[in-house]
Amino acid sequence: MFAEMxxxxxxxxxxxxxxxxxxxxxxxxxxxxxxDLLIICxxxxxxxxxxxxxxxxxQSNLLYLCGWTEPEAIFCAKHNxxxxxxxxxxxxxxxxKEIWEGRRPGIEGAMADWPVDTAHSITxxxxxxxxxxxxxxxxxxxxxxxxxxxxxxxxxxxRRDRARQRLGSGPISVEDPSNxxxxxxxxKSAAEIAQMQFASDVSSLAHTAAMRHGGVGSTExxxxxxxxxxxxxxxxxxxxxxxxxxxGENATILHYKENEQNCADGDVVLIDAGAEFxxxxxxxxxxxxxxxxxxxxxxxxxxxxxxSQLAAIAECVVGNPYNAPHEAARKVLAKGLIRLGIIQQSxxxxxxxxxxxxxxxxxxxxxxWIGLDVHDVGVYLPEGKPRLLESGMCLTVEPGLYFGxxxxxxxxxxxxxxxxxxxxxxxxxTDDGPVVLTAxxxxxxxxxxxxxxIAL
Ligand code: GLY
Ligand code: MN
Ligand code: MN
Numbered sequence: 001m002f003a004e005m006x007x008x009x010x011x012x013x014x015x016x017x018x019x020x021x022x023x024x025x026x027x028x029x030x031x032x033x034x035x036d037l038l039i040i041c042x043x044x045x046x047x048x049x050x051x052x053x054x055x056x057x058x059q060s061n062l063l064y065l066c067g068w069t070e071p072e073a074i075f076c077a078k079h080n081x082x083x084x085x086x087x088x089x090x091x092x093x094x095x096x097k098e099i100w101e102g103r104r105p106g107i108e109g110a111m112a113d114w115p116v117d118t119a120h121s122i123t124x125x126x127x128x129x130x131x132x133x134x135x136x137x138x139x140x141x142x143x144x145x146x147x148x149x150x151x152x153x154x155x156x157x158x159r160r161d162r163a164r165q166r167l168g169s170g171p172i173s174v175e176d177p178s179n180x181x182x183x184x185x186x187x188k189s190a191a192e193i194a195q196m197q198f199a200s201d202v203s204s205l206a207h208t209a210a211m212r213h214g215g216v217g218s219t220e221x222x223x224x225x226x227x228x229x230x231x232x233x234x235x236x237x238x239x240x241x242x243x244x245x246x247x248g249e250n251a252t253i254l255h256y257k258e259n260e261q262n263c264a265d266g267d268v269v270l271i272d273a274g275a276e277f278x279x280x281x282x283x284x285x286x287x288x289x290x291x292x293x294x295x296x297x298x299x300x301x302x303x304x305x306x307x308s309q310l311a312a313i314a315e316c317v318v319g320n321p322y323n324a325p326h327e328a329a330r331k332v333l334a335k336g337l338i339r340l341g342i343i344q345q346s347x348x349x350x351x352x353x354x355x356x357x358x359x360x361x362x363x364x365x366x367x368x369w370i371g372l373d374v375h376d377v378g379v380y381l382p383e384g385k386p387r388l389l390e391s392g393m394c395l396t397v398e399p400g401l402y403f404g405x406x407x408x409x410x411x412x413x414x415x416x417x418x419x420x421x422x423x424x425x426x427x428x429x430t431d432d433g434p435v436v437l438t439a440x441x442x443x444x445x446x447x448x449x450x451x452x453x454i455a456l
Contacts, residue, residue: 002233005205008440009234013194015278020191021066021115024184025077025086028065031180034079037136038177039129040065041146042073055238059145060372061181063279066115070104072122074149078132085117089129092121126152133172134159140177182377186369187392192280193428196371196394197437199236199277200426203284204441206230208451210271211442215453216291220245220259223271231275240281240374243273247290251420252404254364263290268298270420274374281374283396284438285424292452294445297415300340301401302445305421308332308399312366316397316427316434321386326366329399334358337401342413360410361402367395370426389429394437398424 032038042058056071066075066088074089091097093106110119120128129149133139133156143150157172188196206227213226224245231238246256247263251270263269269290274282287305289298311332312325334350337343343350343357350356369376371394380387389395400422405412412418423443428435442451 002209002230005209005230006234009201009205010198012235012277013191013198016067016191016195018067018115020189025065025115026084027184028177028180029077029079029084032079032084032140033138034081035135035137036079037132037139037141038075038077039139039141039149040075040177041142041149042068042071044146045071057276060185060279060377061178063372064181064185068110068114069279074122074125074129074146075116076129076132078136086115087128087132088114088116088119089122089125090119092123125149130156137172139172139174140180141174142176142178143174178377179379182379185371185376186378187390188371188394188428189392192371193392193394193437195278195280196282196426196428199240199275199280199282200284200437201440202231202234202236202275202277203273203282204438205234206273206275207271207284207286207441211286211288211448211451212454214263214269214288214290214292215455216263216265218263218290220247220250220261220263220269223263223269224259224273227271227273234275236275236277237279238276240274240276240283244271244285245273246270246420249404249406249418249420251287252402252406252418253420254400254402266291266295268419268421270422272422272424274426279372281370281372281376282438283370283374283398283424283426284441285398285400285422286441286443286448287400287421287423288448288452290452292449294449298419298421299445301403301416301419301421304333304336304340305399305401305423306443306445307336309397309423309425312397312399313425313427313434313436316389316395316429318389318391318429318431320389322367322380322389322395323386324389325395325397329366329397330358330362333362333399333401337361342416362400363402364398364400366399367397370394370396391429391431393429394426395429396424396426398422 040062045053048054077086090110107119160172209230210223210226245259247269248267250256270287272285308329312329315324315328350358369378402420403412403416405417425436425438
């Protein structure tokens with residue numbers, strides 16, 4: 001069923017090289033002092049039911065620094081007096097566990113194939129990491145991720161506090177390293193962009209597959225299965241966030257998650273779904289009439305949102321503040337809603353953050369960073385001022401209009417009742433202008449009308 005779509009997908013990129021991970025580690029070490037200890041913990045596994053876990057997905061900073069994906073892992077780095085050395089604590093090889101749960105690289109595999117100097121068994125954590133902590137003055141560790149490591153750090157602080165009274169040594173201070181790593185993650189390398197391009201291509205084809213399957217009589221859950229089925233068929237690890245598949249009034253709920261209604265004839269279907277590939281996210285929204293033909297009212301709103309999105313994408317240029325796309329989208333939307341008679345205020349009034357009516361129909365931001373996390377890390381307002389866009393940053397552009405006739409807080413214009421439109425693409429900032437990573441996903445009215453319901 002997916003073969004035709006799959007044939008349109010190029011080859012997967014080569015994985016990120018160990019030399020690139022090592023270069024990231026070195027760059028981070030340059031921001032540290034020699035008596036610092038860096039600790040990055042994998043996320044804990046979480047329970048789905050009884051003894052069944054949710055599929056494991058590790059902490060993105062750990063992925064970023066060494067590419068290790070297994071649970072119960074801890075990356076740390078310390079200076080040995082001559083140079084920085086990296087350590088990775090991993091689950092040791094264990095034949096019985098591997099028979100039940102799957103193969104493990106273990107200590108030997110980690111040392112042979114991953115970008116770390118030394119690997120240890122996680123069972124030796126307390127002894128080895130406890131010693132590292134005791135030898136350090138500042139611990140760069142995010143508290144609250146792994147309680148056993150928090151306990152080691154707190155225990156060392158308490159011991160040092162007591163020693164300070166007796167010997168004058170100490171103290172240990174603790175700092176969250178997340179912002180330092182976020183600054184690095186904000187700018188994507190060529191190898192990262194290749195992974196993101198592939199995640200975007202897979203997602204674009206998955207949306208196209210859903211449009212083709214579309215048609216009257218389908219259900220939200222069937223469309224979800226087509227999208228997510230293609231993510232896996234094409235080699236993605238799955239979704240990068242739970243898929244939103246809403247038809248009719250469900251398309252006006254921003255993070256709708258039930259995905260189980262029938263799509264009625266003529267409803268707009270809004271699908272916000274993206275694949276994850278080697279940890280990197282794509283995030284695409286497309287909105288289309290399930291019978292393949294926009295009504296005049298749907299067309300008016302769709303074209304307005306598309307115009308606002310194109311205006312926003314045009315602002316994705318080096319040197320612009322990160323919120324320039326948002327302001328551009330807001331302006332186009334507000335003008336359009338005034339023209340359509342939905343807003344009676346002046347343009348300035350409509351755009352006002354508290355009293356403007358634009359926010360009745362467009363109530364979210366236009367962009368977020370995207371990368372290893374779908375809502376990727378990176379401070380938007382460093383020192384209180386909007387960050388300026390730089391080459392290598394990636395962000396989404398996702399304006400929308402939502403006319404929920406079910407809402408008690410507004411009077412929805414009857415002509416547009418229950419039309420929910422969002423159009424979302426992922427943009428790479430370059431010196432030559434914006435690159436739409438998700439450009440393979442159809443979005444003009446003509447493209448959509450020619451694709452919806454033509455069958456897979
Ligand atoms: N899928 C959530 C978002 O677009 O941010
Ligand atoms: Mn998004
Ligand atoms: Mn999205």
